[in-house]
Amino acid sequence: MRRTKEEAEQTRRQIMTAALNCFHARGIARTTLEQVAAAAGVTRGAVYWHFADKSELVRAIREDVSLPLLDHSDLVLLRENKVEPLERIKLFLSGFLSVLERDPRTRKTLDIMSYKCEYVGDMAGDLQTFRKRHDRLRACLTQVYAEARKDGSLRSGLDPDLAAAETLVFLVGLLRLWLLEGHAQGTRKMARQLVDAHVMGRRKS
Protein backbone atom coordinates (compact mmCIF):
# COMPACT_ATOMS: atom_id res chain seq x y z
CA MET A 1 0.00 0.00 0.00
CA ARG A 2 3.03 2.23 0.04
CA ARG A 3 2.50 5.35 -2.08
CA THR A 4 4.78 7.49 -4.17
CA LYS A 5 5.85 10.87 -2.84
CA GLU A 6 3.35 12.75 -4.93
CA GLU A 7 0.54 10.52 -3.74
CA ALA A 8 1.66 11.01 -0.17
CA GLU A 9 1.61 14.75 -0.62
CA GLN A 10 -1.85 14.43 -2.07
CA THR A 11 -3.19 12.53 0.94
CA ARG A 12 -1.56 15.16 3.13
CA ARG A 13 -3.59 17.79 1.33
CA GLN A 14 -6.69 15.61 1.58
CA ILE A 15 -6.23 15.40 5.32
CA MET A 16 -5.83 19.17 5.56
CA THR A 17 -8.95 19.77 3.49
CA ALA A 18 -10.95 17.28 5.52
CA ALA A 19 -9.69 18.85 8.75
CA LEU A 20 -10.63 22.30 7.50
CA ASN A 21 -14.20 21.19 6.93
CA CYS A 22 -14.42 19.31 10.21
CA PHE A 23 -13.00 22.19 12.22
CA HIS A 24 -15.36 24.56 10.49
CA ALA A 25 -18.36 22.37 11.17
CA ARG A 26 -17.64 21.20 14.71
CA GLY A 27 -14.85 23.44 15.99
CA ILE A 28 -11.32 22.34 16.73
CA ALA A 29 -11.79 20.92 20.21
CA ARG A 30 -14.82 18.84 19.36
CA THR A 31 -13.50 17.28 16.19
CA THR A 32 -11.75 14.01 16.59
CA LEU A 33 -8.77 12.98 14.51
CA GLU A 34 -10.87 9.94 13.76
CA GLN A 35 -13.48 12.19 12.13
CA VAL A 36 -10.80 13.98 10.16
CA ALA A 37 -9.36 10.70 9.00
CA ALA A 38 -12.76 9.38 7.99
CA ALA A 39 -13.55 12.56 6.07
CA ALA A 40 -10.22 12.26 4.29
CA GLY A 41 -10.79 8.60 3.49
CA VAL A 42 -7.84 7.40 5.54
CA THR A 43 -7.25 6.16 9.08
CA ARG A 44 -5.87 7.95 12.09
CA GLY A 45 -2.56 6.31 11.34
CA ALA A 46 -2.19 8.44 8.26
CA VAL A 47 -3.04 11.60 10.14
CA TYR A 48 -0.49 10.86 12.83
CA TRP A 49 2.05 10.07 10.16
CA HIS A 50 1.75 13.46 8.50
CA PHE A 51 1.10 15.56 11.61
CA ALA A 52 2.44 15.11 15.11
CA ASP A 53 -0.89 16.04 16.70
CA LYS A 54 -3.99 18.12 16.24
CA SER A 55 -2.40 21.49 16.93
CA GLU A 56 0.23 20.92 14.27
CA LEU A 57 -2.53 20.12 11.84
CA VAL A 58 -4.27 23.34 12.78
CA ARG A 59 -1.07 25.28 12.31
CA ALA A 60 -0.51 23.78 8.87
CA ILE A 61 -4.00 24.79 7.78
CA ARG A 62 -3.56 28.29 9.11
CA GLU A 63 -0.18 28.91 7.54
CA ASP A 64 -1.50 27.58 4.27
CA VAL A 65 -3.81 30.58 4.13
CA SER A 66 -2.05 33.20 6.24
CA LEU A 67 1.28 33.21 4.48
CA PRO A 68 -0.02 33.87 0.96
CA LEU A 69 -2.31 36.52 2.43
CA LEU A 70 0.60 38.26 4.12
CA ASP A 71 2.84 38.00 1.09
CA HIS A 72 0.12 39.53 -1.01
CA SER A 73 -0.42 42.38 1.41
CA ASP A 74 3.26 43.20 1.45
CA LEU A 75 3.26 43.14 -2.29
CA VAL A 76 0.33 45.48 -2.70
CA LEU A 77 1.28 47.85 0.09
CA LEU A 78 4.96 48.26 -0.52
CA ARG A 79 5.89 47.07 -3.96
CA GLU A 80 3.18 48.73 -6.02
CA ASN A 81 5.03 51.99 -6.26
CA LYS A 82 3.25 53.29 -9.30
CA VAL A 83 -0.07 53.53 -7.44
CA GLU A 84 -0.47 56.44 -5.03
CA PRO A 85 -0.17 55.54 -1.32
CA LEU A 86 -3.74 55.91 -0.11
CA GLU A 87 -5.00 54.11 -3.18
CA ARG A 88 -2.68 51.22 -2.33
CA ILE A 89 -4.28 50.97 1.08
CA LYS A 90 -7.71 50.90 -0.47
CA LEU A 91 -6.49 48.26 -2.90
CA PHE A 92 -5.16 46.22 -0.03
CA LEU A 93 -8.37 46.38 2.01
CA SER A 94 -10.54 45.80 -0.99
CA GLY A 95 -8.36 42.92 -2.14
CA PHE A 96 -8.75 41.36 1.25
CA LEU A 97 -12.51 41.46 0.84
CA SER A 98 -12.21 39.96 -2.62
CA VAL A 99 -10.25 37.00 -1.33
CA LEU A 100 -12.82 36.48 1.39
CA GLU A 101 -15.63 36.49 -1.12
CA ARG A 102 -13.90 34.35 -3.68
CA ASP A 103 -12.00 31.71 -1.76
CA PRO A 104 -13.97 29.43 0.56
CA ARG A 105 -10.78 27.97 1.98
CA THR A 106 -9.60 31.36 3.17
CA ARG A 107 -13.06 32.14 4.45
CA LYS A 108 -13.34 28.91 6.41
CA THR A 109 -9.84 29.19 7.78
CA LEU A 110 -10.35 32.72 9.02
CA ASP A 111 -13.71 31.73 10.43
CA ILE A 112 -12.07 28.93 12.37
CA MET A 113 -9.37 31.28 13.60
CA SER A 114 -11.97 33.85 14.65
CA TYR A 115 -14.85 31.88 16.06
CA LYS A 116 -13.92 28.23 16.35
CA CYS A 117 -10.59 28.15 18.13
CA GLU A 118 -9.50 28.46 21.74
CA TYR A 119 -6.11 30.07 22.03
CA VAL A 120 -4.92 28.21 25.06
CA GLY A 121 -2.28 25.64 25.86
CA ASP A 122 -0.59 24.68 22.61
CA MET A 123 -2.39 27.41 20.72
CA ALA A 124 -1.54 30.17 23.16
CA GLY A 125 1.72 30.77 21.33
CA ASP A 126 -0.19 31.56 18.18
CA LEU A 127 -1.46 34.75 19.76
CA GLN A 128 2.12 35.93 19.87
CA THR A 129 2.38 35.16 16.17
CA PHE A 130 -0.71 37.25 15.56
CA ARG A 131 0.76 40.12 17.51
CA LYS A 132 3.93 40.02 15.44
CA ARG A 133 2.01 39.93 12.19
CA HIS A 134 -0.14 42.81 13.30
CA ASP A 135 2.95 44.77 14.20
CA ARG A 136 4.43 44.02 10.82
CA LEU A 137 1.27 45.07 9.02
CA ARG A 138 1.06 48.17 11.14
CA ALA A 139 4.63 49.02 10.23
CA CYS A 140 3.82 48.61 6.55
CA LEU A 141 0.78 50.83 6.87
CA THR A 142 2.74 53.44 8.78
CA GLN A 143 5.27 53.54 5.99
CA VAL A 144 2.59 53.97 3.36
CA TYR A 145 0.81 56.67 5.35
CA ALA A 146 4.14 58.43 5.78
CA GLU A 147 4.51 58.41 2.02
CA ALA A 148 1.05 59.85 1.72
CA ARG A 149 1.93 62.63 4.09
CA LYS A 150 5.01 63.41 2.05
CA ASP A 151 3.11 63.79 -1.16
CA GLY A 152 0.42 65.81 0.62
CA SER A 153 -2.50 63.39 0.20
CA LEU A 154 -2.82 62.56 3.91
CA ARG A 155 -5.27 64.58 5.94
CA SER A 156 -3.37 67.31 7.69
CA GLY A 157 -2.65 66.82 11.37
CA LEU A 158 -2.99 63.05 11.12
CA ASP A 159 -0.04 61.09 12.45
CA PRO A 160 0.97 58.14 10.22
CA ASP A 161 1.31 55.94 13.33
CA LEU A 162 -2.21 56.78 14.42
CA ALA A 163 -3.56 56.33 10.92
CA ALA A 164 -1.93 52.91 10.68
CA ALA A 165 -3.38 51.88 14.03
CA GLU A 166 -6.81 53.05 12.88
CA THR A 167 -6.59 51.01 9.72
CA LEU A 168 -5.47 47.92 11.60
CA VAL A 169 -8.40 48.31 13.99
CA PHE A 170 -10.66 48.80 11.00
CA LEU A 171 -9.42 45.67 9.26
CA VAL A 172 -9.70 43.49 12.35
CA GLY A 173 -13.17 44.74 13.15
CA LEU A 174 -14.36 44.48 9.59
CA LEU A 175 -13.10 40.93 9.26
CA ARG A 176 -14.75 39.83 12.48
CA LEU A 177 -18.11 41.34 11.59
CA TRP A 178 -17.90 40.18 7.99
CA LEU A 179 -17.39 36.61 9.18
CA LEU A 180 -20.08 36.89 11.83
CA GLU A 181 -22.84 38.13 9.59
CA GLY A 182 -24.47 36.38 6.68
CA HIS A 183 -24.52 37.54 3.11
CA ALA A 184 -27.63 39.60 3.50
CA GLN A 185 -26.60 41.32 6.71
CA GLY A 186 -25.47 44.84 7.23
CA THR A 187 -21.71 44.77 7.46
CA ARG A 188 -21.21 42.51 4.47
CA LYS A 189 -23.34 44.58 2.19
CA MET A 190 -21.67 47.76 3.38
CA ALA A 191 -18.15 46.35 3.36
CA ARG A 192 -17.02 48.09 0.17
CA GLN A 193 -18.64 51.30 1.26
CA LEU A 194 -16.89 51.02 4.59
CA VAL A 195 -13.52 50.56 2.94
CA ASP A 196 -14.08 53.55 0.71
CA ALA A 197 -15.23 55.67 3.61
CA HIS A 198 -12.30 54.60 5.75
CA VAL A 199 -9.71 55.55 3.17
CA MET A 200 -11.54 58.71 2.19
CA GLY A 201 -11.64 59.76 5.83
CA ARG A 202 -7.86 59.69 5.91
CA ARG A 203 -7.45 61.65 2.71
CA LYS A 204 -6.96 65.38 2.67
CA SER A 205 -10.27 66.93 1.68
Add this chain to the structure above:
Amino acid sequence: MRRTKEEAEQTRRQIMTAALNCFHARGIARTTLEQVAAAAGVTRGAVYWHFADKSELVRAIREDVSLPLLDHSDLVLLRENKVEPLERIKLFLSGFLSVLERDPRTRKTLDIMSYKCEYVGDMAGDLQTFRKRHDRLRACLTQVYAEARKDGSLRSGLDPDLAAAETLVFLVGLLRLWLLEGHAQGTRKMARQLVDAHVMGRRKS
Protein backbone atom coordinates in the same frame (compact mmCIF):
# COMPACT_ATOMS: atom_id res chain seq x y z
CA MET B 1 -24.71 20.51 55.25
CA ARG B 2 -27.74 22.19 53.84
CA ARG B 3 -27.22 25.93 53.36
CA THR B 4 -29.50 28.93 53.58
CA LYS B 5 -30.62 30.62 50.39
CA GLU B 6 -28.07 33.40 50.68
CA GLU B 7 -25.29 30.91 51.19
CA ALA B 8 -26.48 28.96 48.17
CA GLU B 9 -26.42 32.10 46.07
CA GLN B 10 -22.94 32.74 47.34
CA THR B 11 -21.68 29.30 46.28
CA ARG B 12 -23.34 29.90 42.92
CA ARG B 13 -21.25 33.06 42.57
CA GLN B 14 -18.18 31.18 43.76
CA ILE B 15 -18.70 28.61 41.05
CA MET B 16 -19.09 31.32 38.42
CA THR B 17 -15.94 33.08 39.60
CA ALA B 18 -14.00 29.84 39.65
CA ALA B 19 -15.28 28.95 36.19
CA LEU B 20 -14.31 32.39 34.90
CA ASN B 21 -10.75 31.86 36.04
CA CYS B 22 -10.56 28.30 34.76
CA PHE B 23 -11.99 29.22 31.37
CA HIS B 24 -9.60 32.12 31.14
CA ALA B 25 -6.63 29.96 32.02
CA ARG B 26 -7.40 26.81 30.08
CA GLY B 27 -10.19 27.71 27.68
CA ILE B 28 -13.72 26.43 27.82
CA ALA B 29 -13.29 23.11 26.09
CA ARG B 30 -10.27 22.03 28.08
CA THR B 31 -11.57 22.89 31.53
CA THR B 32 -13.34 20.16 33.35
CA LEU B 33 -16.29 20.76 35.60
CA GLU B 34 -14.21 18.91 38.15
CA GLN B 35 -11.58 21.65 37.91
CA VAL B 36 -14.22 24.32 38.26
CA ALA B 37 -15.67 22.61 41.29
CA ALA B 38 -12.26 22.22 42.90
CA ALA B 39 -11.42 25.87 42.28
CA ALA B 40 -14.73 26.84 43.85
CA GLY B 41 -14.18 24.59 46.84
CA VAL B 42 -17.15 22.37 46.06
CA THR B 43 -17.79 19.14 44.19
CA ARG B 44 -19.23 18.56 40.76
CA GLY B 45 -22.54 17.84 42.41
CA ALA B 46 -22.83 21.49 43.39
CA VAL B 47 -21.99 22.63 39.90
CA TYR B 48 -24.60 20.35 38.37
CA TRP B 49 -27.09 21.54 40.94
CA HIS B 50 -26.73 25.18 39.96
CA PHE B 51 -26.11 24.73 36.23
CA ALA B 52 -27.51 22.13 33.88
CA ASP B 53 -24.20 21.76 32.05
CA LYS B 54 -21.08 23.60 31.01
CA SER B 55 -22.66 25.71 28.31
CA GLU B 56 -25.25 27.06 30.72
CA LEU B 57 -22.46 28.00 33.07
CA VAL B 58 -20.72 29.81 30.23
CA ARG B 59 -23.91 31.62 29.36
CA ALA B 60 -24.42 32.73 32.94
CA ILE B 61 -20.93 34.16 33.10
CA ARG B 62 -21.37 35.97 29.81
CA GLU B 63 -24.74 37.49 30.64
CA ASP B 64 -23.38 38.57 33.98
CA VAL B 65 -21.06 40.92 32.12
CA SER B 66 -22.84 41.57 28.84
CA LEU B 67 -26.16 42.74 30.17
CA PRO B 68 -24.83 45.51 32.43
CA LEU B 69 -22.55 46.56 29.60
CA LEU B 70 -25.46 46.81 27.20
CA ASP B 71 -27.66 48.59 29.68
CA HIS B 72 -24.94 51.09 30.30
CA SER B 73 -24.40 51.71 26.61
CA ASP B 74 -28.09 52.33 26.07
CA LEU B 75 -28.05 54.71 28.96
CA VAL B 76 -25.10 56.72 27.75
CA LEU B 77 -26.06 56.76 24.10
CA LEU B 78 -29.74 57.48 24.31
CA ARG B 79 -30.65 58.80 27.71
CA GLU B 80 -27.92 61.38 28.23
CA ASN B 81 -29.76 64.04 26.29
CA LYS B 82 -27.95 66.97 27.78
CA VAL B 83 -24.65 65.93 26.22
CA GLU B 84 -24.24 66.58 22.51
CA PRO B 85 -24.55 63.51 20.24
CA LEU B 86 -20.98 62.99 19.08
CA GLU B 87 -19.73 63.59 22.59
CA ARG B 88 -22.06 60.84 23.79
CA ILE B 89 -20.48 58.45 21.35
CA LYS B 90 -17.05 59.37 22.59
CA LEU B 91 -18.28 58.93 26.15
CA PHE B 92 -19.63 55.52 25.27
CA LEU B 93 -16.42 54.31 23.61
CA SER B 94 -14.24 55.78 26.28
CA GLY B 95 -16.45 54.33 29.00
CA PHE B 96 -16.07 50.94 27.41
CA LEU B 97 -12.31 51.26 27.67
CA SER B 98 -12.60 52.36 31.28
CA VAL B 99 -14.59 49.28 32.20
CA LEU B 100 -12.02 47.12 30.44
CA GLU B 101 -9.21 48.72 32.38
CA ARG B 102 -10.94 48.75 35.70
CA ASP B 103 -12.86 45.50 35.92
CA PRO B 104 -10.90 42.24 35.61
CA ARG B 105 -14.11 40.24 35.46
CA THR B 106 -15.29 42.08 32.39
CA ARG B 107 -11.83 41.82 30.89
CA LYS B 108 -11.57 38.09 31.47
CA THR B 109 -15.09 37.44 30.25
CA LEU B 110 -14.57 39.34 27.02
CA ASP B 111 -11.23 37.65 26.59
CA ILE B 112 -12.90 34.26 26.91
CA MET B 113 -15.59 35.28 24.45
CA SER B 114 -12.98 36.55 22.00
CA TYR B 115 -10.13 34.11 22.20
CA LYS B 116 -11.07 31.14 24.33
CA CYS B 117 -14.40 29.96 23.01
CA GLU B 118 -15.51 27.86 20.06
CA TYR B 119 -18.89 28.94 18.79
CA VAL B 120 -20.10 25.55 17.68
CA GLY B 121 -22.75 23.10 18.71
CA ASP B 122 -24.42 24.47 21.83
CA MET B 123 -22.60 27.77 21.52
CA ALA B 124 -23.46 28.32 17.87
CA GLY B 125 -26.70 29.98 18.87
CA ASP B 126 -24.78 32.60 20.78
CA LEU B 127 -23.50 34.02 17.51
CA GLN B 128 -27.06 34.87 16.66
CA THR B 129 -27.31 36.67 19.98
CA PHE B 130 -24.21 38.64 19.11
CA ARG B 131 -25.68 39.61 15.76
CA LYS B 132 -28.83 40.88 17.41
CA ARG B 133 -26.89 42.89 19.94
CA HIS B 134 -24.72 44.35 17.24
CA ASP B 135 -27.80 45.30 15.31
CA ARG B 136 -29.27 46.93 18.36
CA LEU B 137 -26.10 48.85 19.07
CA ARG B 138 -25.88 49.86 15.43
CA ALA B 139 -29.45 51.13 15.58
CA CYS B 140 -28.62 53.17 18.67
CA LEU B 141 -25.57 54.63 17.01
CA THR B 142 -27.51 55.41 13.87
CA GLN B 143 -30.02 57.32 15.92
CA VAL B 144 -27.33 59.32 17.67
CA TYR B 145 -25.54 60.10 14.41
CA ALA B 146 -28.86 61.17 12.94
CA GLU B 147 -29.22 63.60 15.83
CA ALA B 148 -25.74 64.86 15.15
CA ARG B 149 -26.62 65.49 11.54
CA LYS B 150 -29.69 67.40 12.58
CA ASP B 151 -27.78 69.76 14.80
CA GLY B 152 -25.09 70.12 12.17
CA SER B 153 -22.18 68.52 14.03
CA LEU B 154 -21.88 65.50 11.74
CA ARG B 155 -19.40 65.72 8.89
CA SER B 156 -21.29 66.68 5.79
CA GLY B 157 -22.02 63.95 3.27
CA LEU B 158 -21.72 61.22 5.91
CA ASP B 159 -24.68 58.89 6.13
CA PRO B 160 -25.70 58.06 9.73
CA ASP B 161 -26.07 54.40 8.77
CA LEU B 162 -22.57 54.31 7.40
CA ALA B 163 -21.18 56.20 10.37
CA ALA B 164 -22.86 53.76 12.75
CA ALA B 165 -21.41 50.80 10.86
CA GLU B 166 -17.98 52.40 10.99
CA THR B 167 -18.21 52.89 14.73
CA LEU B 168 -19.35 49.33 15.27
CA VAL B 169 -16.43 48.05 13.20
CA PHE B 170 -14.15 50.33 15.17
CA LEU B 171 -15.41 49.08 18.52
CA VAL B 172 -15.17 45.41 17.56
CA GLY B 173 -11.68 45.83 16.15
CA LEU B 174 -10.47 47.92 19.03
CA LEU B 175 -11.76 45.43 21.57
CA ARG B 176 -10.15 42.51 19.81
CA LEU B 177 -6.76 44.20 19.54
CA TRP B 178 -6.97 45.64 23.04
CA LEU B 179 -7.51 42.15 24.43
CA LEU B 180 -4.83 40.64 22.23
CA GLU B 181 -2.05 43.00 23.14
CA GLY B 182 -0.43 43.51 26.51
CA HIS B 183 -0.34 46.71 28.49
CA ALA B 184 2.79 48.01 26.87
CA GLN B 185 1.76 47.25 23.30
CA GLY B 186 0.63 49.63 20.62
CA THR B 187 -3.13 49.46 20.50
CA ARG B 188 -3.63 49.68 24.24
CA LYS B 189 -1.46 52.72 24.66
CA MET B 190 -3.12 54.39 21.70
CA ALA B 191 -6.65 53.34 22.61
CA ARG B 192 -7.76 56.72 23.92
CA GLN B 193 -6.12 58.48 21.04
CA LEU B 194 -7.89 56.12 18.66
CA VAL B 195 -11.25 56.86 20.21
CA ASP B 196 -10.66 60.59 20.00
CA ALA B 197 -9.52 60.33 16.41
CA HIS B 198 -12.46 58.16 15.46
CA VAL B 199 -15.03 60.57 16.81
CA MET B 200 -13.15 63.58 15.54
CA GLY B 201 -13.07 62.04 12.08
CA ARG B 202 -16.84 61.98 12.05
CA ARG B 203 -17.22 65.54 13.24
CA LYS B 204 -17.68 68.41 10.87
CA SER B 205 -14.36 70.21 10.64
Add this chain to the structure above:
DNA sequence: TTATATACAATCATCCATGTATGTAAGAAG
Protein backbone atom coordinates in the same frame (compact mmCIF):
# COMPACT_ATOMS: atom_id res chain seq x y z
C1' DT C 1 18.67 -7.71 -6.18
C1' DT C 2 18.43 -6.79 -1.66
C1' DA C 3 17.82 -3.84 2.15
C1' DT C 4 15.87 -0.19 4.19
C1' DA C 5 12.92 3.54 4.76
C1' DT C 6 8.29 5.06 3.75
C1' DA C 7 3.31 5.50 4.05
C1' DC C 8 0.06 4.12 5.87
C1' DA C 9 -3.70 0.44 8.47
C1' DA C 10 -5.11 -1.96 12.54
C1' DT C 11 -5.10 -2.90 17.21
C1' DC C 12 -4.55 -1.88 22.01
C1' DA C 13 -4.27 -0.01 26.68
C1' DT C 14 -5.26 3.83 29.26
C1' DC C 15 -7.24 7.60 30.96
C1' DC C 16 -10.60 10.86 31.68
C1' DA C 17 -14.87 13.65 31.29
C1' DT C 18 -19.61 13.41 31.42
C1' DG C 19 -24.13 12.63 33.19
C1' DT C 20 -26.88 10.43 36.32
C1' DA C 21 -28.31 8.21 40.33
C1' DT C 22 -28.26 7.89 45.02
C1' DG C 23 -27.24 9.46 49.78
C1' DT C 24 -27.83 12.94 53.34
C1' DA C 25 -27.95 16.71 56.51
C1' DA C 26 -30.01 20.75 57.36
C1' DG C 27 -33.40 24.78 56.38
C1' DA C 28 -38.21 25.98 55.66
C1' DA C 29 -43.21 25.24 55.76
C1' DG C 30 -47.21 23.69 58.09
Add this chain to the structure above:
DNA sequence: CTTCTTACATACATGGATGATTGTATATAA
Protein backbone atom coordinates in the same frame (compact mmCIF):
# COMPACT_ATOMS: atom_id res chain seq x y z
C1' DC D 1 -42.58 18.77 65.79
C1' DT D 2 -42.79 16.49 61.29
C1' DT D 3 -42.49 16.54 56.79
C1' DC D 4 -40.92 18.02 52.62
C1' DT D 5 -37.57 20.19 50.03
C1' DT D 6 -33.19 22.14 49.26
C1' DA D 7 -28.31 22.03 48.51
C1' DC D 8 -25.13 19.75 48.00
C1' DA D 9 -21.51 15.18 48.29
C1' DT D 10 -20.50 10.61 46.73
C1' DA D 11 -20.46 6.86 43.74
C1' DC D 12 -21.19 4.65 39.44
C1' DA D 13 -21.62 3.55 34.54
C1' DT D 14 -20.47 4.80 30.13
C1' DG D 15 -18.34 6.32 26.19
C1' DG D 16 -15.00 8.04 23.79
C1' DA D 17 -10.30 10.13 22.43
C1' DT D 18 -5.61 9.78 22.66
C1' DG D 19 -1.09 8.08 21.69
C1' DA D 20 1.66 4.21 21.14
C1' DT D 21 2.58 -0.09 19.22
C1' DT D 22 2.67 -3.29 15.76
C1' DG D 23 1.95 -4.94 11.12
C1' DT D 24 2.75 -4.63 6.14
C1' DA D 25 3.19 -3.65 1.43
C1' DT D 26 5.61 -1.01 -1.59
C1' DA D 27 9.10 2.75 -3.28
C1' DT D 28 13.49 3.67 -3.57
C1' DA D 29 18.29 3.60 -3.03
C1' DA D 30 22.61 1.05 -3.08
